[in-house]
Amino acid sequence: MHPILNLMVQYSRVRLDASFAALSDATRRGVLEQLGRSDASITDLAEKFHMTLTGMKKHVGVLEQSGLVTTEKLGRVRTCKLGPRRLEEETAWLERYRQLWDARFDELDKVVEELKRKEKVDGRKKRE
Amino acid sequence: MDAKRESEAAPMKNRTTVERTSERELVVTRTINGPARIVFEAWTKPELFKQWWVPKSMGMFLRSCEMDVRVGGRYRLVFGEDPSNTNEFFGRYVEVTPHSRLVWTNEEGGDGGPVSTVTFEEKGGKTLLVMHELYPSKEALDAAGTGAAEMMRESFEQLDELLVALGASVGRP
Numbered sequence: 001m002h003p004i005l006n007l008m009v010q011y012s013r014v015r016l017d018a019s020f021a022a023l024s025d026a027t028r029r030g031v032l033e034q035l036g037r038s039d040a041s042i043t044d045l046a047e048k049f050h051m052t053l054t055g056m057k058k059h060v061g062v063l064e065q066s067g068l069v070t071t072e073k074l075g076r077v078r079t080c081k082l083g084p085r086r087l088e089e090e091t092a093w094l095e096r097y098r099q100l101w102d103a104r105f106d107e108l109d110k111v112v113e114e115l116k117r118k119e120k121v122d123g124r125k126k127r128e
Numbered sequence: 129m130d131a132k133r134e135s136e137a138a139p140m141k142n143r144t145t146v147e148r149t150s151e152r153e154l155v156v157t158r159t160i161n162g163p164a165r166i167v168f169e170a171w172t173k174p175e176l177f178k179q180w181w182v183p184k185s186m187g188m189f190l191r192s193c194e195m196d197v198r199v200g201g202r203y204r205l206v207f208g209e210d211p212s213n214t215n216e217f218f219g220r221y222v223e224v225t226p227h228s229r230l231v232w233t234n235e236e237g238g239d240g241g242p243v244s245t246v247t248f249e250e251k252g253g254k255t256l257l258v259m260h261e262l263y264p265s266k267e268a269l270d271a272a273g274t275g276a277a278e279m280m281r282e283s284f285e286q287l288d289e290l291l292v293a294l295g296a297s298v299g300r301p
Binding site for chain 1: 141142144145146148154156158160161162166167169170176179180181183257259273276277279280
């Protein structure tokens with residue numbers, strides 16, 4: 001099996017579980033229906049569903065992790081839209097593959113931040 | 129100055145791109161906010177590598193991770209919570225140039241697996257990662273893509289069934 005497939009098999013399985021979990025909540029199903037009509041910012045969604053921004057961020061986070069929703073930050077506004085579900089699009093799997101790498105690199109960012117922080121502390125100790 | 133400090137505290141998320149640059153090749157790029165020396169370290173030390181290669185958000189379970197990062201050295205990653213149902217990735221390192229370049233094979237599919245190359249380009253304290261996956265033929269990459277699309281279709285179908293069961297009409301205007 002090729003690495004793309006190997007990885008995507010596991011990823012699809014995990015994503016599917018996450019989707020089921022995401023859909024178990026009525027607000028999140030409502031958000032999906034809303035986004036099916038048009039893209040919206042988190043602020044818009046919070047207002048529409050009479051929720052705090054923090055509460056809506058959490059719901060959107062769950063939907064995003066499941067791949068049902070993608071978000072993009074432009075300036076100060078984070079816009080939410082439905083994730084790539086259109087199978088007619090030949091490139092949908094490439095987008096999924098990109099998401100996988102994106103998740104990986106987000107974690108790599110954290111590891112690198114931590115190593116940089118350690119180096120700074122060690123450097124300071126050496127100078128002292 | 130304050131603005132600078134703030135941007136250091138919460139760096140902007142960089143974009144990941146994936147592009148099929150030729151019939152046989154996929155290229156993934158991403159800038160990481162750190163010097164190449166550190167990014168290379170995170171890519172070549174198993175205890176660091178496994179912290180990011182398997183993102184928590186993906187919910188995957190990495191059983192073991194062996195990496196002998198030197199030319200001709202082998203690596204083996206085993207995934208899966210259930211010991212009777214595991215997935216393995218393995219191959220060997222073809223090129224190891226500290227802080228700038230790594231090349232490895234992907235042999236879990238037998239012969240004809242792609243060769244992966246990652247380059248680390250440092251600029252202004254940041255590192256641009258460029259990862260190439262070179263397939264032996266157009267057919268091999270097409271097959272990987274078709275397989276991936278097929279798999280997505282299956283999961284979407286299951287999802288659709290669930291949505292119908294829930295009585296929702298998500299994404300169906």
